[in-house]
Amino acid sequence: xxGKEQSIEFLERVLRLSTAGxxxxxxxxxxxxxxxxxxxxxHQNIAKDNISLTMRVVNGKRMGTAAVNSTAMADVRRALGxxxxxxxxxxxxxxxxxxxxxxxxxxxxxFYPHTADYSPADRAHAVGVVVExxxxxxxxxxxxxxxxxxxxxxxxxxxxxxxxxxTTAYLRTVMMSEQHAGTGYADMLSRDIAAIDPAxxxxxxxxxxxxSEHARELPPGEYEVVLTPYAVSDMVRFLGYLGFTALSLxxxxxxxxxxxxxxxxxxxxSIWDDxxxxxxxxxxxxxxxxxxxxxxxxxxxxxxxxxxxSYSAHKEGLVSTGHAGRQRGGIPANxxxxxxxxxxxxxxxxxxxxxYITRFHYTHCPEPVQVIMTGTTRDGTYYIExxxxxxxxxxxxxxxxxxxxxxxxxxxxxxxxxxxxxxxxFTSLLPALKVDRCNFTGATTF
Amino acid sequence: MQELLQIAVREAERLGADYVDVRYMERKVEPxxxxxxxxxxxxxHEEQGFGVRVLFNGAWGFASRSVTTEPELKRAAxxxxxxxxxxxxxxxxxxxxxxxxxxxxxxxTKVQNDPFAVPLEDKLDLLRALDREMRADPAIRIAQSSLxxxxxxxxxxxxxxxxxxQTIYETGASIAATASGNGDMQRRSFANYAAAGYEFVxxxxxxxxxxxxxxxxxxxxxxxxxxxxxxxLILGSSQLALQVHESCGHPIELDRVLxxxxxxxxxxFLSPAMLQEYRYGSEEVTIVADATLPGGLGTFxxxxxxxxxxxxxxxxxxxxTNFLTSRxxxxxxxxxxxxxxxxxxxxxxxxxRMTNISLNPGDWTLDEIIKDTKHGIFxxxxxxxxxxxxxxxxxxxxxxAYEVKNGEVTRLLKNPAYTDMTTHFWPACDxxxxxxxxxxxxxxxPSCAKGEPMQIAHVAHGAAPARFKNVRVGVGK
Numbered sequence: 046x047x048g049k050e051q052s053i054e055f056l057e058r059v060l061r062l063s064t065a066g067x068x069x070x071x072x073x074x075x076x077x078x079x080x081x082x083x084x085x086x087x088h089q090n091i092a093k094d095n096i097s098l099t100m101r102v103v104n105g106k107r108m109g110t111a112a113v114n115s116t117a118m119a120d121v122r123r124a125l126g127x128x129x130x131x132x133x134x135x136x137x138x139x140x141x142x143x144x145x146x147x148x149x150x151x152x153x154x155x156f157y158p159h160t161a162d163y164s165p166a167d168r169a170h171a172v173g174v175v176v177e178x179x180x181x182x183x184x185x186x187x188x189x190x191x192x193x194x195x196x197x198x199x200x201x202x203x204x205x206x207x208x209x210x211x212t213t214a215y216l217r218t219v220m221m222s223e224q225h226a227g228t229g230y231a232d233m234l235s236r237d238i239a240a241i242d243p244a245x246x247x248x249x250x251x252x253x254x255x256x257s258e259h260a261r262e263l264p265p266g267e268y269e270v271v272l273t274p275y276a277v278s279d280m281v282r283f284l285g286y287l288g289f290t291a292l293s294l295x296x297x298x299x300x301x302x303x304x305x306x307x308x309x310x311x312x313x314x315s316i317w318d319d320x321x322x323x324x325x326x327x328x329x330x331x332x333x334x335x336x337x338x339x340x341x342x343x344x345x346x347x348x349x350x351x352x353x354x355s356y357s358a359h360k361e362g363l364v365s366t367g368h369a370g371r372q373r374g375g376i377p378a379n380x381x382x383x384x385x386x387x388x389x390x391x392x393x394x395x396x397x398x399x400x401y402i403t404r405f406h407y408t409h410c411p412e413p414v415q416v417i418m419t420g421t422t423r424d425g426t427y428y429i430e431x432x433x434x435x436x437x438x439x440x441x442x443x444x445x446x447x448x449x450x451x452x453x454x455x456x457x458x459x460x461x462x463x464x465x466x467x468x469x470x471f472t473s474l475l476p477a478l479k480v481d482r483c484n485f486t487g488a489t490t491f
Numbered sequence: 492m493q494e495l496l497q498i499a500v501r502e503a504e505r506l507g508a509d510y511v512d513v514r515y516m517e518r519k520v521e522p523x524x525x526x527x528x529x530x531x532x533x534x535x536h537e538e539q540g541f542g543v544r545v546l547f548n549g550a551w552g553f554a555s556r557s558v559t560t561e562p563e564l565k566r567a568a569x570x571x572x573x574x575x576x577x578x579x580x581x582x583x584x585x586x587x588x589x590x591x592x593x594x595x596x597x598x599x600t601k602v603q604n605d606p607f608a609v610p611l612e613d614k615l616d617l618l619r620a621l622d623r624e625m626r627a628d629p630a631i632r633i634a635q636s637s638l639x640x641x642x643x644x645x646x647x648x649x650x651x652x653x654x655x656x657q658t659i660y661e662t663g664a665s666i667a668a669t670a671s672g673n674g675d676m677q678r679r680s681f682a683n684y685a686a687a688g689y690e691f692v693x694x695x696x697x698x699x700x701x702x703x704x705x706x707x708x709x710x711x712x713x714x715x716x717x718x719x720x721x722x723x724l725i726l727g728s729s730q731l732a733l734q735v736h737e738s739c740g741h742p743i744e745l746d747r748v749l750x751x752x753x754x755x756x757x758x759x760f761l762s763p764a765m766l767q768e769y770r771y772g773s774e775e776v777t778i779v780a781d782a783t784l785p786g787g788l789g790t791f792x793x794x795x796x797x798x799x800x801x802x803x804x805x806x807x808x809x810x811x812t813n814f815l816t817s818r819x820x821x822x823x824x825x826x827x828x829x830x831x832x833x834x835x836x837x838x839x840x841x842x843x844r845m846t847n848i849s850l851n852p853g854d855w856t857l858d859e860i861i862k863d864t865k866h867g868i869f870x871x872x873x874x875x876x877x878x879x880x881x882x883x884x885x886x887x888x889x890x891x892a893y894e895v896k897n898g899e900v901t902r903l904l905k906n907p908a909y910t911d912m913t914t915h916f917w918p919a920c921d922x923x924x925x926x927x928x929x930x931x932x933x934x935x936x937p938s939c940a941k942g943e944p945m946q947i948a949h950v951a952h953g954a955a956p957a958r959f960k961n962v963r964v965g966v967g968k
Contacts, residue, residue: 081754081943086582087550090574094554095556097557109534110532112536113537131611169581217754297671298633406878407880410875411886411906412888421880421884442877489883
C-alpha cells in the first residue's frame with residue numbers, strides 16, 4: 046500500500062510541476078487477486094498490481110488530460126507535458142467553469158485488513174469449500190473469488206485533498222449438473238471478507254441447480270414474475286446509465302427528460318443513491334475528490350433527480366453531487382431501492398401463473414428512451430402455479446420496458462442484497478420483486 | 492528488454508516452476524472525441540507493465556505489476572509460483588500444454604503513416620469538419636465524432652527459449668448523428684478500426700459518410716416502425732459482422748466450450764464431440780479465423796503464448812471443422828494450439844480470443860439477392876445485441892431497415908429487430924453476396940469483453956450481405 050500521507054505528498058509534488066491555471070491529479074493503486082474455477086478445479090489464478098496517475102490541466106475554459114501508470118517523475122513530467130499540450134489545442138468550452146472546490150467529506154469504514162491480507166492459499170481453501178458442496182450435491186462448480194484493495198487519492202490546485210483505501214471481496218459460483226442439464230447461481234459481495242460464507246453460497250447454488258434439472262418448455266407470452274435481487278440488478282442497471290445521469294437528462298436522452306416531478310413507475314418504487322449506506326460499497330468521495338451526497342432518483346414512483354459531476358452541475362449553476370466517474374456527466378455508484386415487507390416465499394405463494402427468475406444473461410437495451418430491455422434468464426428459472434414452484438423451465442427471453450415492469454410491482458421484499466449486475470456496471474442494494482406482468486418474446490432450448 | 496525479463500524466468504524456475512513466460516508491454520492510446528462542436532475527449536493514456544505466468548505441477552499462477560524493476564520482476568515471479576502452488580490444492584488433473592518450438596522473431600504492423608506522427612491539429616480539424624457536416628441540419632440534436640490511435644510495443648520470453656518483439660498499430664474512427672423530432676430520437680452511426688496507420692482513417696471517406704448519416708437519422712424520425720413477422724432477413728455487412736462475432740466467434744472459443752467462462756460470459760452450445768460432425772450452417776456458410784489478414788484488428792505475428800498467427804477454417808461449407816484453441820485447450824482435440832491466446836495488456840492473463848473471424852464471400856451480389864426476394868426485410872448497422880449463455884437464442888436490433896417487396900427495396904423502417912436461434916439461423920442462410928465490388932468488408936471491433944477481471948479484445952470480422960430464410964423480425968417494440 047502507498048498510504049495516505051505518501052499519496053497526498055506525491056500528488057502535491059505533481060501539482061507543483063505545473064504552471065497551469067488549475068490542475069487535478071488522481072492517483073490509484075489497485076491490487077486485485079482472483080481465483081477462477083471450472084469443472085471443480087482452479088484453472089486461472091492471478092494477482093495484478095497497478096498504479097495509475099491521471100492529470101487534468103486547465104487553462105481558462107480549456108482542459109487537457111493525460112494518464113500514465115507510473116510514479117517515476119520522468120514519466121510524470123512527460124505525461125504532464127502531453128496534458129499541457131493537449132490543453133493548448135483545446136477549444137474554449139463555454140460550459141466549463143472550474144474544477145471543483147474543496148468541501149469536507151465524511152469518512153466511513155471501507156478498509157478491512159483481513160480482506161487485504163487474504164492469501165492465494167485462503168482463496169484456494171474457500172474455493173475448495175464450494176467445490177466440496179458441489180461434489181456433495183453431485184454437480185460441478187464453476188466461478189471466481191476475487192479480493193481487491195483499492196487506494197485512491199485526489200488533489201487539485203483549488204485545495205482538494207482526498208484519500209481513501211477500500212477492500213472488496215466477491216465470490217460467485219454457477220453449479221452445473223451433468224451435460225449442463227441443470228444450473229444454479231449464487232454470489233456474495235462485501236467489503237469485509239468475513240461476510241463471505243463459501244459453504245452457504247455453495248449450498249444455495251447447488252439447491253438451485255438440482256431444482257433446475259429436467260427443465261420443460263414454457264411458451265413465450267405474458268406472465269407474472271418473481272425476480273430475485275440478482276435479476277433486479279440488471280433492470281436497475283439500465284435506469285442507472287440511461288436515465289439517472291445529468292448528461293442524459295441534459296441531452297434529452299433520459300426517460301426522465303421533461304418528466305421531472307411526474308410519475309414514471311409505480312408509486313411503491315423509490316430509488317436513491319447513497320454512498321454512506323454501510324450496506325453498500327460505501328465510498329466518501331468521487332473521481333474528482335468531491336464529497337458524495339445522497340440523491341433521490343425516483344421517489345414513490347416520481348422522477349426526482351439525477352446525479353452530477355462538477356462539469357454537468359456547473360452547466361446548470363448547481364453543485365456537484367459527488368458522482369464524477371471516468372466519463373463526463375455524472376454516474377450513480379451506490380443505488381439503493383426501497384425495501385418492502387414481503388419475502389420471496391410470499392411472492393411465490395401469491396403467484397397464480399408465473400415465472401421465477403434467478404438472474405439474467407447479457408441484457409441489452411434496444412430502445413433507450415423507453416428503457417426496453419432484452420435478455421435471457423439463466424441459472425435457475427422455474428414455473429410457478431397456484432402459489433408453488435411446479436417445475437424448472439427452459440430459459441426465456443424477456444423483452445419489455447423496465448419502466449412498465451416497475452409500474453406493475455405488487456410485492457417488494459423486506460430483505461435486500463448487495464448486488465453487482467451481470468455486466469459489473471453497478472453495485473446496488475436491492476430487494477426481490479414480484480411483478481404482475483412481464484413480456485417474454487422467446488425461449489431457449491436449455 | 493528480453494534480458495531484463497529473463498530475470499523473472501530464472502527466478503520462477505529457481506522456485507520450481509516447470510514452465511514460465513513473461514510479457515512486457517508499453518501501450519499508448521490517444522482518444523479524441525468531439526460532441527456538438529465541443530472537444531469532450533483529448534487525452535493520451537500510457538501504460539506499461541509486465542506479467543509472469545507459470546505452470547507448477549500442472550497448475551497455473553500469474554502475477555503482474557505496472558512497475559518493472561529487477562526486484563519487482565523477482566517478487567512477481569515468486570508470487571506467481573506461490574499462486575500456482577495454491578492452485579494445486581483444488582485441481583483434479585494437471586493442465587495440458589501442447590508443444591511449441593522456440594521462436595525468435597520480430598513483428599511489426601505495416602504502416603504507411605504513423606498515426607502518432609499526424610499533427611493533432613489535423614485530427615481535430617477533421618473531427619470539427621465532420622461535426623459541422625452532421626449538424627448542418629437542425630434536426631440533428633447530437634453529433635459525435637471520434638478518432639482512436641493505438642500503439643502496442645510488447646516483448647515475450649519463455650523458459651522454452653522463445654523471444655519475440657511485436658509492434659502493433661491501430662487506428663480508426665466513429666461518427667454518429669442523433670436526430671430528434673416527431674416525438675422520437677433516431678441515431679445513425681458508422682465506426683471502423685484497423686491494424687494500420689492513419690492512411691486507414693483517410694480511406695474511410697468520413698465527410699461524405701457524415702452528411703449521409705445525418706440525413707438518414709432525420710428520415711428515420713418519420714419512418715414506419717418495422718412490422719412483426721416471420722420473413723426473409725437480409726443483413727448488411729456491418730450487422731452480419733456482429734452476427735458472426737456473437738453467434739459464431741464466441742461459441743467456437745474452446746475455453747468457453749470447456750466451461751472456463753461459465754460464471755460470467757457463459758459457455759457454448761458446441762462440444763468437442765461435434766467437431767467435423769455438426770452442421771453449423773448451410774453450404775453457403777464458410778467461416779475462417781485468420782490472424783494473418785492484413786489490417787485486421789485480430790492480426791498479429793504471434794499470440795501471447797508465442798504461437799505463430801494462423802489461418803484456420805472453422806466452418807467449411809456449413810460443417811464445423813475447428814475451434815479457437817490455446818496450448819492448454821488444444822490437446823483435448825489432439826491438436827496443437829492454433830494461436831488465439833491474447834491478453835488485454837501485460838497485466839492481464841491471456842485468454843482464447845477471436846482473431847479475424849470472417850464469413851467468406853459468396854457468389855451473389857446484393858442486387859441479385861434483393862431481386863430474388865419476394866418478401867423480406869434488409870437490416871443494417873448494429874444497435875443492440877443480446878444472446879443467451881450458450882449463444883443459441885439471440886436478439887439484435889439495428890439502426891435502420893428497408894422493406895423488400897417483389898424484388899425491390901420499398902419503404903424505410905425504424906426500430907428494426909430480429910430474434911432467432913443460432914442452430915436455425917445459419918442453416919437458413921441461402922445466399923451470400925460478395926461478388927460485387929466492395930460488398931465484402933472487414934469491420935474492426937475494439938470492444939470484445941470476456942474474462943474475469945473483464946478484458947477487452949480488439950477483433951475483426953469480414954462479411955458481405957447475406958439472406959436468411961424465415962426469421963422473426965420486429966420483436967422488441
